[in-house]
Amino acid sequence: MLERINQPNDIKKIPVDQLPLLAEDIRRFLIDSISKTGGHLASNLGAVELTMALHYVYDLPEDKIIWDVGHQCYTHKILTGRKDDFATLREEGGISGFPRRAESPCDTFDGGHSSTSLSAGLGYVKARDLLGRKYHVVSVIGDGALTGGMAYEAINNAANLKSNFTIVLNDNAMSISKNVGGISEYLSTIRTSPKYTGLKDSVLDQLEKIPELGDHMVERIRRTKSSLKHLVIPGMFFEDMGVMYLGPVDGHNIRNLIRVLSEAKRYKGTVLVHVITEKGKGYQPAVSHPDKYHGTGAFDVGSGMALKHSRTTYTDVFAASVRKLGTLHHNLVGITAAMGEGTGLESFEQAFPERFFDVGIAEEHAVTFAAGLALGGMIPVFAVYSAFLQRAYDQIMDDVCMQRLHVIFAIDRAGFVGADGRTHNGVYDLSYLTMIPGMTVLAPKNAWELEDMFDFAVRFHGPVAIRYPRGQAYIGLKEEREPIRYGKAELIHRGKGAAILAIGSMVEFAADVSERLIGYGIDATVVNLRFASPLDYDLIRELADGHSLFLTVEENCRKGGIGEQILDFTEKEKLPVHVEIAAVPDRFIPHATVESQRRMAGLDVETLTDRILRWMKPDHVPEG
Numbered sequence: 001m002l003e004r005i006n007q008p009n010d011i012k013k014i015p016v017d018q019l020p021l022l023a024e025d026i027r028r029f030l031i032d033s034i035s036k037t038g039g040h041l042a043s044n045l046g047a048v049e050l051t052m053a054l055h056y057v058y059d060l061p062e063d064k065i066i067w068d069v070g071h072q073c074y075t076h077k078i079l080t081g082r083k084d085d086f087a088t089l090r091e092e093g094g095i096s097g098f099p100r101r102a103e104s105p106c107d108t109f110d111g112g113h114s115s116t117s118l119s120a121g122l123g124y125v126k127a128r129d130l131l132g133r134k135y136h137v138v139s140v141i142g143d144g145a146l147t148g149g150m151a152y153e154a155i156n157n158a159a160n161l162k163s164n165f166t167i168v169l170n171d172n173a174m175s176i177s178k179n180v181g182g183i184s185e186y187l188s189t190i191r192t193s194p195k196y197t198g199l200k201d202s203v204l205d206q207l208e209k210i211p212e213l214g215d216h217m218v219e220r221i222r223r224t225k226s227s228l229k230h231l232v233i234p235g236m237f238f239e240d241m242g243v244m245y246l247g248p249v250d251g252h253n254i255r256n257l258i259r260v261l262s263e264a265k266r267y268k269g270t271v272l273v274h275v276i277t278e279k280g281k282g283y284q285p286a287v288s289h290p291d292k293y294h295g296t297g298a299f300d301v302g303s304g305m306a307l308k309h310s311r312t313t314y315t316d317v318f319a320a321s322v323r324k325l326g327t328l329h330h331n332l333v334g335i336t337a338a339m340g341e342g343t344g345l346e347s348f349e350q351a352f353p354e355r356f357f358d359v360g361i362a363e364e365h366a367v368t369f370a371a372g373l374a375l376g377g378m379i380p381v382f383a384v385y386s387a388f389l390q391r392a393y394d395q396i397m398d399d400v401c402m403q404r405l406h407v408i409f410a411i412d413r414a415g416f417v418g419a420d421g422r423t424h425n426g427v428y429d430l431s432y433l434t435m436i437p438g439m440t441v442l443a444p445k446n447a448w449e450l451e452d453m454f455d456f457a458v459r460f461h462g463p464v465a466i467r468y469p470r471g472q473a474y475i476g477l478k479e480e481r482e483p484i485r486y487g488k489a490e491l492i493h494r495g496k497g498a499a500i501l502a503i504g505s506m507v508e509f510a511a512d513v514s515e516r517l518i519g520y521g522i523d524a525t526v527v528n529l530r531f532a533s534p535l536d537y538d539l540i541r542e543l544a545d546g547h548s549l550f551l552t553v554e555e556n557c558r559k560g561g562i563g564e565q566i567l568d569f570t571e572k573e574k575l576p577v578h579v580e581i582a583a584v585p586d587r588f589i590p591h592a593t594v595e596s597q598r599r600m601a602g603l604d605v606e607t608l609t610d611r612i613l614r615w616m617k618p619d620h621v622p623e624g
């Protein structure tokens, strides 16, 4: 059946009663394909029928389907002619794991970060109406993404709309972990309420009874609900916000989905179709552990076991540290914005459930919530991915830093992240955090230093951020373990001529570069900066004597990074040293392996070595 799908709208040539067979084929394809490349398996398995129904009802690329986050868009990619590209999913030069407008005219909004689809959809709707165009706009949002504040800002803005805007709520009761909070409880009440059952039947019964869907169908349903307002009516929250609610609908019954979506398409106003799906559907290991298969590496389909086993990660080190600190400090609390598993904070949750807060996908709230906790006498640790913290910039600045509050930011995925690509690369935090007055920013060179930095951060008073990369923790330079002192760098090796000033993940590279340089007769100094803010200007000033070259190395963008700050300092102080800056260039680096992304940015041992040789030995001919 899948061989009949080669371009957008091919699905419409398949009779409705055969669509379940196509769904089976798609699921088989997804499991087989993702087991080889890795990817977001469970969310995609759950959204197969929903995506098929959307493609059946709407005309692409004229109509616009906007996927929230976008991690569930694989069936959409298959149905729009990209099936054969799945062998390259999330690989360098291959298709992205998220919708990308550059990849297909059927991708209408680039995804990656959560809770944006309703705002983007409403923007399309307004543009359509103003320009007198006729296409339809559908935003597909998960129950997890619906915990994000932007979604409500958009719903608020969509009130009283007089033209069609369809929101599909794909509710599987899961974020990455189990969805939590008030909205999740509300949705669960709708799903399970006995009062709802009768009403659900009546919605579908009415649709079933009408052979040709009447124009006024939705209005009739709305009137019926209004007259029953004194009961607990499913979706009344949305209705009260001015959004027509349809559902809940079984998200694996394609025929019903097509009928309800066709009806929603006719409605003049904002309509929300509440679709119930099962995350991981069709693959038992993913149904049993949707969190583990939310995003996965390559795995064996038979056993469900991962093909690669990673060694201790920085996330593991953080998890152990924060748990230990939780035992020592009874006022330490952990906060996550729906990333308990990814950040390792779930280990703290197991030990101290009453001191753990999953606030939903609400990074802005998490930061100001932490500010309140700090003022109330707690030591909050907000564990968050670097790229997602970007959302909460104003809150970090005004609510935490201006009030000099002791909030600890545990910033995971700082640096390149590989397969998720440019939306998830955490290569801006050193710039956006160090420019805030009073913010202390650290980055560890290895596993032990991360532990030491958390000990330091808990004893510190004031806002403090520790950033560390995705993946395996570096276990070299174990013997270099000077105590952490505020604003002080660690001198790993004192040489002469050239000094490499590196931070975090790049200290390992600096050590490798210095070893290579020995072969060229250069005894380079190696500095582990440790603090990005405040920088150790005393040491920098001291090193300017005896070194004609500084190579600064950071896995962060050049603009506003530590390299620029050191260059600025040496110029202001008129220090007799040339500063070479190795940092992420001024462009978005696409998905690839982390090694390759670093190479694209010039952050690899060969390039760094060449940069020093070019300065120290002008006759040097670069390798390759």
Ligand SMILES: Cc1ncc(C[n+]2csc(CCOP(=O)(O)OP(=O)(O)O)c2C)c(N)n1
Pocket: 043, 069, 071, 072, 112, 113, 114, 141, 142, 143, 144, 145, 146, 172, 174, 175, 176, 279, 294, 337, 338, 339, 361, 363, 388, 391
């Ligand atoms: C701003 C932001 N924070 C966190 C994430 C990480 N994240 C990606 S998907 C997801 C869960 C989304 O749940 P839901 O919308 O219900 O989709 P499902 O996976 O259940 O299909 C989270 C927390 C993100 N992409 N963006």
Ligand SMILES: CC(=O)[C@@H](O)[C@H](O)COP(=O)(O)O
Pocket: 069, 071, 112, 176, 294, 295, 342, 413, 417, 420, 470
């Ligand atoms: C879609 C999304 O934002 C997350 O699922 C993300 O892909 C997780 O990344 P990690 O694999 O680094 O936890």
Ligand SMILES: [Mg+2]
Pocket: 142, 143, 144, 145, 170, 171, 172, 173, 174, 175, 179
């Ligand atoms: Mg969900």
